[in-house]
Amino acid sequence: MEIGTILKGLQDPMGIPFYPIVFQILLVLTFALHIMFVNFTLGTSFLSVYGYLKGGENWRRLSKSLVRATTLNISMAMLLGVAPLLFVQVIYDPFWYTSNTLSAAWVIGFILIMMLGYSLTYVFYLKRDSRGSGFALFGIIAFALFLLSGIIMHALGYQSLLPEKWLNWYLKGDAINPSGMALHAFQLPRFLHFIIPSFAMTGIFLMLYAWYFKDRADFEKDYIEWVGRLGAKMAFLFTAIQAIVGFWWLFSLPLEFNFFTNPFFLIGAGLGVGLLLLLYLAQKEPVKYAVPSILGAFLTILGMSLAREVLRIKYVDRFNYSIFDYQVNVDWGSTLLFLATFVMGLIIIFYLLSVAYRSGKVEGQFEASPSMHKLGRISIALLLIWIVIVAGLGVIISIKNYLA
Numbered sequence: 001m002e003i004g005t006i007l008k009g010l011q012d013p014m015g016i017p018f019y020p021i022v023f024q025i026l027l028v029l030t031f032a033l034h035i036m037f038v039n040f041t042l043g044t045s046f047l048s049v050y051g052y053l054k055g056g057e058n059w060r061r062l063s064k065s066l067v068r069a070t071t072l073n074i075s076m077a078m079l080l081g082v083a084p085l086l087f088v089q090v091i092y093d094p095f096w097y098t099s100n101t102l103s104a105a106w107v108i109g110f111i112l113i114m115m116l117g118y119s120l121t122y123v124f125y126l127k128r129d130s131r132g133s134g135f136a137l138f139g140i141i142a143f144a145l146f147l148l149s150g151i152i153m154h155a156l157g158y159q160s161l162l163p164e165k166w167l168n169w170y171l172k173g174d175a176i177n178p179s180g181m182a183l184h185a186f187q188l189p190r191f192l193h194f195i196i197p198s199f200a201m202t203g204i205f206l207m208l209y210a211w212y213f214k215d216r217a218d219f220e221k222d223y224i225e226w227v228g229r230l231g232a233k234m235a236f237l238f239t240a241i242q243a244i245v246g247f248w249w250l251f252s253l254p255l256e257f258n259f260f261t262n263p264f265f266l267i268g269a270g271l272g273v274g275l276l277l278l279l280y281l282a283q284k285e286p287v288k289y290a291v292p293s294i295l296g297a298f299l300t301i302l303g304m305s306l307a308r309e310v311l312r313i314k315y316v317d318r319f320n321y322s323i324f325d326y327q328v329n330v331d332w333g334s335t336l337l338f339l340a341t342f343v344m345g346l347i348i349i350f351y352l353l354s355v356a357y358r359s360g361k362v363e364g365q366f367e368a369s370p371s372m373h374k375l376g377r378i379s380i381a382l383l384l385i386w387i388v389i390v391a392g393l394g395v396i397i398s399i400k401n402y403l404a
C-alpha cells in the first residue's frame, strides 16, 4: 500500500472539529511562544550555574536572580508547550502519534525528566546562598535534563516528518520491535537552530532585566550597566552564530524542496538580519533598546516558526498529504468553549502579569490599587464559572453516555 494512503487511513475517522487553517495559525503562534520560553529556560539555567561558579559580587547576584527566573521560564515553557501539542495532534495526527509510538518510552520518560529538571532547579534556587559550589551540581543536572527534553522533542518532531523510514525503525532484523526504546532520527543543524537562540534570547532577557530594575534604589547603576552590556553582547554574538546555523540547516534540507528561494524562508532570514542590525545598535545603549529588541526577537521567532511550518508542508506533501483535505465536521459547542477559555485565559494572564510587573517595580511591600483588586476579583470569578461549566458539562455528557 502507498504511504500516502496509509497516512490518510491513520487520520481520525471523526474528522476535525473546525477549519484546519485555524489550528495551523494557532500552532505557528503557540510554537513561537513555546520556543521563546524554552530559549529563556535553557539560557537562564545555564547562566545561573555559570555565574554561581564564576563567583564575584555581580555574577553571584545575577545568578541568584536568574535561577529564580528559570523556575518561572520553565513553567511558561511547559504551559505554552501544551498548546502546540494539542494543535499538532489535531492536524498532523498520523505523523505525531506514529512518531510518539515508535519512541514511546521516551515520551513517557519525558514527563519524568521534566519533573526532575524542575525539582532540581528549585533545590538549586533554595540552596543558592549556601557556601561552597557543590550545589551547582543541581543546576548542572537540571540544565542537562532540559537539554535532553529538547533532544526528545526534536527527535519526535523530526521522526514524524520521515514516514518512509517508519517501517525500518519498527523492525529489528526480521522481527518487529515494539519496545519504543529508541530515538531514531536527529538532525543536528535543525536542533541547534532551536537551541543556539537560547543564548541570544537570554542576552535580550538581561537587557530587559536592566531596563526593568534601572529605577529601583536597591539596584546600583554600575550593576545595571554591567548586566545591560553583558546582555547586549551575548544577544548580538549568538544571533550572528544563529544566522550561520540557519544556513547550515538550509543546506542540509532535501534539494527537491528548493527552500532557499521560498518566500517564507526569505521573510524569516530578512527578519533575522533586521534583528542583528538592531542588536548592533543596542550595544551602546542596551537599556534603551531592550523593549524594541524583545519585540524584534519575537517577530523573528514568529517568522522562523512560520517557515518551519511551511517546511513541514513540504515534507508531508511528498506523500500527497495536506491538512486541507481533512474532513471537517464543525462542532460549534467545543469551538465556542475553546474560544471562551482562550479569552478568559488572556484576562487572567493579563492580571497576573500586571501584578508581577508592578510589584517588582517597588522596593519592599507592594500595595495593589483598587482597580487591580477589582481585576483580581473578576479573574477569580471567571475561573470559578469556568470550572463549574467544564465540570458540569463533563458530568452531563458522562450521564448521557451512560444512559445511551
Ligand code: HEM
Pocket: 027, 031, 034, 038, 041, 042, 077, 078, 079, 081, 082, 084, 085, 086, 088, 114, 146, 147, 149, 150, 151, 153, 154, 155, 157, 158, 190, 191, 194, 195
Ligand atoms: C525544557 C523543556 C523543553 C525543551 C528544551 C523543548 C524544546 C523543543 C524544541 C527544540 C522543539 C522543536 C523541535 C523541532 O522542530 O525539531 C520543540 C517542539 C515542541 N515542543 Fe518542546 N521543549 C520543552 C518542553 C516541552 C513541553 C513540556 C511540551 C508539552 C507539554 C513541549 C511540547 C512541544 C511540542 C508539541 C513541539 C512540537 C510542535 C510542532 O511540531 O509544531 N515541549 N520543543
